[in-house]
Amino acid sequence: MQPTQRFKKTLLAGALIFGTCNAFHASADLFPVTAGAIPDVTAGMVDGYTELSFGTGVIGNKVGQSCAMQGKTGIAETELLWDANKDETPDGVVTADYGKLTGTACITTDPGVPMVIEIEAAVGSTVTITVPDVVGAGYTYTPTDESCVVDFEGGTVTDTCVTLENNTVTGIGTSLTVAADGVGGVEDVATIYEWAAMSGKTRMVLAGEITINSEIAAGSSIADSIIVQVTYE
Amino acid sequence: MKHYKKIIKATPLLLLPVMGSTLATDVTVPLNFTTLPVISMEEITPMAFGDVLSLTQAATCTMKVDAGTPITDAEEGTTEVSTDAGALSVGELDAGTDCAGDDGQVGIYEITSFADANITVSVTVGVATDIAFTPIGYVTNVIEGGTSTREDLDVDTDADVNASATLSAFSNAGTNRAIVGGTITNQATLTAGSPYATDFNLNVVYQ
Numbered sequence: 001m002q003p004t005q006r007f008k009k010t011l012l013a014g015a016l017i018f019g020t021c022n023a024f025h026a027s028a029d030l031f032p033v034t035a036g037a038i039p040d041v042t043a044g045m046v047d048g049y050t051e052l053s054f055g056t057g058v059i060g061n062k063v064g065q066s067c068a069m070q071g072k073t074g075i076a077e078t079e080l081l082w083d084a085n086k087d088e089t090p091d092g093v094v095t096a097d098y099g100k101l102t103g104t105a106c107i108t109t110d111p112g113v114p115m116v117i118e119i120e121a122a123v124g125s126t127v128t129i130t131v132p133d134v135v136g137a138g139y140t141y142t143p144t145d146e147s148c149v150v151d152f153e154g155g156t157v158t159d160t161c162v163t164l165e166n167n168t169v170t171g172i173g174t175s176l177t178v179a180a181d182g183v184g185g186v187e188d189v190a191t192i193y194e195w196a197a198m199s200g201k202t203r204m205v206l207a208g209e210i211t212i213n214s215e216i217a218a219g220s221s222i223a224d225s226i227i228v229q230v231t232y233e
Numbered sequence: 234m235k236h237y238k239k240i241i242k243a244t245p246l247l248l249l250p251v252m253g254s255t256l257a258t259d260v261t262v263p264l265n266f267t268t269l270p271v272i273s274m275e276e277i278t279p280m281a282f283g284d285v286l287s288l289t290q291a292a293t294c295t296m297k298v299d300a301g302t303p304i305t306d307a308e309e310g311t312t313e314v315s316t317d318a319g320a321l322s323v324g325e326l327d328a329g330t331d332c333a334g335d336d337g338q339v340g341i342y343e344i345t346s347f348a349d350a351n352i353t354v355s356v357t358v359g360v361a362t363d364i365a366f367t368p369i370g371y372v373t374n375v376i377e378g379g380t381s382t383r384e385d386l387d388v389d390t391d392a393d394v395n396a397s398a399t400l401s402a403f404s405n406a407g408t409n410r411a412i413v414g415g416t417i418t419n420q421a422t423l424t425a426g427s428p429y430a431t432d433f434n435l436n437v438v439y440q
Contacts, residue, residue: 037256038256040256040257040258041256041257041258042258043258043259043260044260045260045262050263051262051263051264051265052262052263052264052265053264053265053266054265054266055266055267056266056267056269056347057267057269057347057349057350058266058267058268058269059268059269059350059439060268060269061438061439062439067266106266107269107347107348107349107350109348109349109398112266115262117260117262134264141264206262210266216268217268218268218269218270218271218272218439219267219268219269219270219271220267220268221265221267222264222265222266222267222268223263223264223265224263224264224265225261225262225263225264226261226262226263226264227259227260227261227262228259228260228261228262229257229258229259230257230258230259230260231256231257232256232257
């Protein structure tokens with residue numbers, strides 16, 4: 001049954017009013033949302049450190065033999081800026097073992113020169129650090145367990161310097177901002193010793209070992225590069 | 234189409250975890266070392282028997298390194314040997330052999346390696362001419378603490394010694410002295426008044 005002409009006009013008017021009402025009671029628009037990724041991790045050599053050197057006494061004809069440099073076992077907490085037992089007291093000093101050379105492929109009278117690197121990442125983040133072996137002409141360098149990275153666990157137990165004997169360490173925590181307890185025991189960046197400046201940072205010491213793979217001529221000066229890779233997890 | 238627009242709008246969010254996983258940095262650490270220097274040798278005093286050889290083929294003449302003229306600290310390159318091991322005389326011509334005359338002059342050779350390096354010193358015969366020479370002698374050995382010893386050296390005996398660690402009044406760091414005498418054997422009948430020469434090898438390697 002068709003509506004009458006008058007009723008058609010009524011329907012048309014109603015539709016127009018309904019549509020107008022809709023225009024006033026509903027709308028859609030786009031609103032911006034912004035966010036930033038965590039800052040890129042950075043790393044660099046600590047002031048005063050410019051190279052990792054095994055010195056001038058490497059014996060190039062000692063094929064199959066090695067020259068090892070001590071790092072972790074001779075370095076003081078103040079050098080790596082950490083507090084292993086969280087007693088708010090700097091433990092240890094840089095000893096004669098720091099940089100000491102041992103092994104049959106080098107003269108061990110004079111020490112070598114280890115490297116200290118500082119890593120900065122987002123506070124509370126964890127990073128993976130890899131130090132691949134370096135295979136050069138006649139030798140191989142490996143970081144060994146005398147290289148390590150400080151892992152700030154962010155709690156009350158102990159921080160550790162995780163060794164790089166397997167070339168890669170994971171889950172390394174950067175120093176956390178934790179409320180000061182004033183008496184030690186809690187990782188606390190608000191007091192002097194507990195490294196206020198270390199929030200979001202950690203340090204690593206690089207020493208290691210070179211092994212002579214094939215004879216290197218006497219009087220050869222070897223210059224190479226170790227690539228330390230730091231990645232967010 | 235709607236799904237496509239949603240994907241386009243969500244793209245920046247989708248990329249976030251990807252970007253996060255690529256946040257990384259490298260540090261390039263210079264690694265360096267230098268191998269020990271090439272070992273060098275210098276003749277401090279040439280070996281000279283003097284005009285003492287018998288003319289007879291197969292005759293021998295031996296110059297000793299344990300008797301004869303006192304050797305000085307300057308000649309040995311150290312004071313410690315004389316102090317600890319006693320003064321030594323060298324160059325005496327062995328009366329039991331076929332030479333006659335006063336003391337000869339032992340050969341003195343300075344070996345320069347590296348401070349505190351361990352080296353092996355050996356001697357071998359050279360090329361015989363009308364005379365052949367078999368060396369014998371000793372090498373100074375600077376042990377820790379600065380004291381020294383004399384280590385025997387002959388064709389069948391290598392000497393493992395340590396080079397001086399520091400500068401001394403008579404030698405630089407990284408040095409040893411080899412004091413060499415030996416035996417000449419005539420390979421033919423010699424001519425009176427004629428000079429004769431041969432040689433020997435002094436070999437040094439890092440241990």
